[in-house]
Amino acid sequence: MKLKGSYIAVVAAAAIVIAFPAFLGAYPLNVARSVMTYMALAISWDMLLRSGQISFGIAGLFGLGSYASALAVLRGGMNPFASVLFAAAFAALVAFALGFAILRLRAMYFSITTLALMEIFRIVMQNLHDFSGGPEGVVLPKIIFDGYSPALYWLCLGGLFLTIGVSWYFEKSKMHLALTAIRNDETSARSNGVNIFKYLLIAFVATSALQGMMGAIQVQSYGFTTPDTAFDANFLMLPMAMALLGGIHSTIGPMAGAVLLGIASEWLKLKIPYGHLVVYGVIIILVILFMPQGLFGLARKAMRNRRKAGANNE
Amino acid sequence: MSKLETVGLTKSFSGLVAVKDVSFHMDEGEILGIIGPNGAGKTTFIHLVSGILMPTSGSITFKGRDITYAPAHVRSRIGIARTYQLIHPLENLKVIENVMVGAVFSKDKSLKAARKSAEAICAELELDGLNRDTTQLSILEIKKMEIARALANEPEVLFLDEVMAGLNSDETKQVIATVQRIARERKMAVGVVEHVMGVIRELTERVIVLEAGELIAEGPYETVSKDPRVVEAYLGGAA
Numbered sequence: 001m002k003l004k005g006s007y008i009a010v011v012a013a014a015a016i017v018i019a020f021p022a023f024l025g026a027y028p029l030n031v032a033r034s035v036m037t038y039m040a041l042a043i044s045w046d047m048l049l050r051s052g053q054i055s056f057g058i059a060g061l062f063g064l065g066s067y068a069s070a071l072a073v074l075r076g077g078m079n080p081f082a083s084v085l086f087a088a089a090f091a092a093l094v095a096f097a098l099g100f101a102i103l104r105l106r107a108m109y110f111s112i113t114t115l116a117l118m119e120i121f122r123i124v125m126q127n128l129h130d131f132s133g134g135p136e137g138v139v140l141p142k143i144i145f146d147g148y149s150p151a152l153y154w155l156c157l158g159g160l161f162l163t164i165g166v167s168w169y170f171e172k173s174k175m176h177l178a179l180t181a182i183r184n185d186e187t188s189a190r191s192n193g194v195n196i197f198k199y200l201l202i203a204f205v206a207t208s209a210l211q212g213m214m215g216a217i218q219v220q221s222y223g224f225t226t227p228d229t230a231f232d233a234n235f236l237m238l239p240m241a242m243a244l245l246g247g248i249h250s251t252i253g254p255m256a257g258a259v260l261l262g263i264a265s266e267w268l269k270l271k272i273p274y275g276h277l278v279v280y281g282v283i284i285i286l287v288i289l290f291m292p293q294g295l296f297g298l299a300r301k302a303m304r305n306r307r308k309a310g311a312n313n314e
Numbered sequence: 315m316s317k318l319e320t321v322g323l324t325k326s327f328s329g330l331v332a333v334k335d336v337s338f339h340m341d342e343g344e345i346l347g348i349i350g351p352n353g354a355g356k357t358t359f360i361h362l363v364s365g366i367l368m369p370t371s372g373s374i375t376f377k378g379r380d381i382t383y384a385p386a387h388v389r390s391r392i393g394i395a396r397t398y399q400l401i402h403p404l405e406n407l408k409v410i411e412n413v414m415v416g417a418v419f420s421k422d423k424s425l426k427a428a429r430k431s432a433e434a435i436c437a438e439l440e441l442d443g444l445n446r447d448t449t450q451l452s453i454l455e456i457k458k459m460e461i462a463r464a465l466a467n468e469p470e471v472l473f474l475d476e477v478m479a480g481l482n483s484d485e486t487k488q489v490i491a492t493v494q495r496i497a498r499e500r501k502m503a504v505g506v507v508e509h510v511m512g513v514i515r516e517l518t519e520r521v522i523v524l525e526a527g528e529l530i531a532e533g534p535y536e537t538v539s540k541d542p543r544v545v546e547a548y549l550g551g552a553a
Contacts, residue, residue: 173425174418174419174425177407177411177414177415177418177419177425178419180404180406180407180411181404181407181415183406184403184404184405184406184407185402185403185404187366187398187402188398188402188403188404189387189404189415190365190366190385190386190387190390191364191365191366191386191387191389191390191395191396192387192390192395192415192416192419192420192463192464192466192467193387193390193391193415193416193418193419193420193421193467194387194415194419195385195387195419196387249406
């Protein structure tokens with residue numbers, strides 16, 4: 001049974017990553033958390049991309065989630081764990097409201113608008129001195145789980161698992177048909193009963209909630225944030241590069257891209273501080289030029305060719 | 315009883331009137347031919363009825379319900395399906411998934427139920443290799459897939475817009491005959507836009523003729539084809 005085999009592989013892989021804290025120290029766990037955060041963002045970016053909409057706003061929702069969570073704890077006295085859920089709900093609500101305006105836009109008009117929104121969120125946070133701490137940002141009284149690194153790791157892993165789960169649901173349910181139909185041919189989708197706006201809104205709200213949640217987990221794990229950290233272009237560029245490298249329109253592609261690029265970026269950051277962004281840019285350009293389907297796309301193509309060659313030899 | 319009815323339907327594109335004051339009706343289980351020279355407004359008319367374009371004036375009613383400005387997805391859900399003159403495959407979905415889209419979104423079927431009904435429809439249209447990519451299909455197979463997708467909407471009114479353009483008339487007849495048989499079983503009304511008059515003559519009971527956006531004749535093909543206005547529209551006034 002092929003299905004059973006892959007099921008066992010997934011459970012085994014999950015068990016191994018859950019057990020990481022047993023044999024990894026604080027620094028590797030820290031790196032792992034960073035990779036997982038980017039991975040979740042890469043997957044969520046890809047989820048909306050499956051409808052053909054290229055969002056440049058993921059860092060905006062991520063930062064918004066960071067601030068929602070930090071301020072809920074700081075100003076509202078909310079439990080840090082509850083604040084993560086609150087941030088996800090808040091990001092979802094913002095996406096829902098904005099969605100009515102911006103989901104009617106397509107292609108670069110949508111992309112540019114989401115990029116502008118990200119900048120607006122950052123400027124708002126930077127200028128609400130009394131409420132958000134202005135450019136200095138916010139410092140939380142304490143880090144969640146008292147900064148115990150295995151717990152922080154598991155929290156982040158939980159966020160990642162949830163993201164993977166939602167993405168998997170998008171792949172296996174009628175969301176897959178809806179989003180692919182919208183991406184391929186909106187006219188055809190419409191005349192076959194697909195309510196385009198509804199499915200775009202579901203995808204936009206769901207992915208924004210996940211991005212907000214990851215932002216909240218990030219801020220609760222570090223205990224502080226500033227407008228420049230929360231809305232860092234890294235949280236946009238790197239996930240995009242990861243998804244493109246691994247292979248878009250799937251869950252597994254962005255995951256593979258995140259592992260490769262996440263580990264490479266840790267190394268690059270040490271070797272060429274601040275220069276690593278250039279490297280991501282180059283990767284995006286090279287991937288788009290030479291393998292637009294990413295690594296998994298290449299692998300699929302190679303497998304098809306081998307099957308074809310095999311069939312020809314028989 | 316008439317299923318679909320338009321009254322004074324008009325569409326103009328900044329001055330150019332593509333469809334002008336067309337009143338027509340389609341009855342349960344009837345096969346209606348929609349003919350006219352190139353640029354007569356046949357496709358625009360179908361765009362209006364299926365909600366891809368919104369009319370400038372006039373009204374559209376479906377089973378007594380006003381749907382003049384209803385969005386396209388709502389119309390396909392209540393029972394109006396169509397195919398396109400130019401092919402519209404969903405190239406990142408398998409053949410079977412292409413067909414399932416109609417059943418899943420228009421009839422709210424589960425993926426499993428949609429797959430089952432899609433398979434049944436494809437079998438009727440003699441379309442196989444359902445797990446292929448659409449890029450592997452021949453033009454005939456793509457056309458069949460798009461008809462199957464429209465049928466998976468389980469429409470009460472179906473429009474086939476030059477569905478067989480680019481195919482020979484035997485293939486065309488075979489496919490339309492299959493649709494006709496399905497239409498009889500389901501008591502579905504079918505509107506067929508076709509340039510091959512043999513197909514129209516053999517398969518349709520009633521014909522409407524559009525010329526320059528206007529409905530100029532209506533009736534059985536034999537009568538309509540002798541109508542001087544129709545002859546003039548096709549052959550030109552000077553003759």
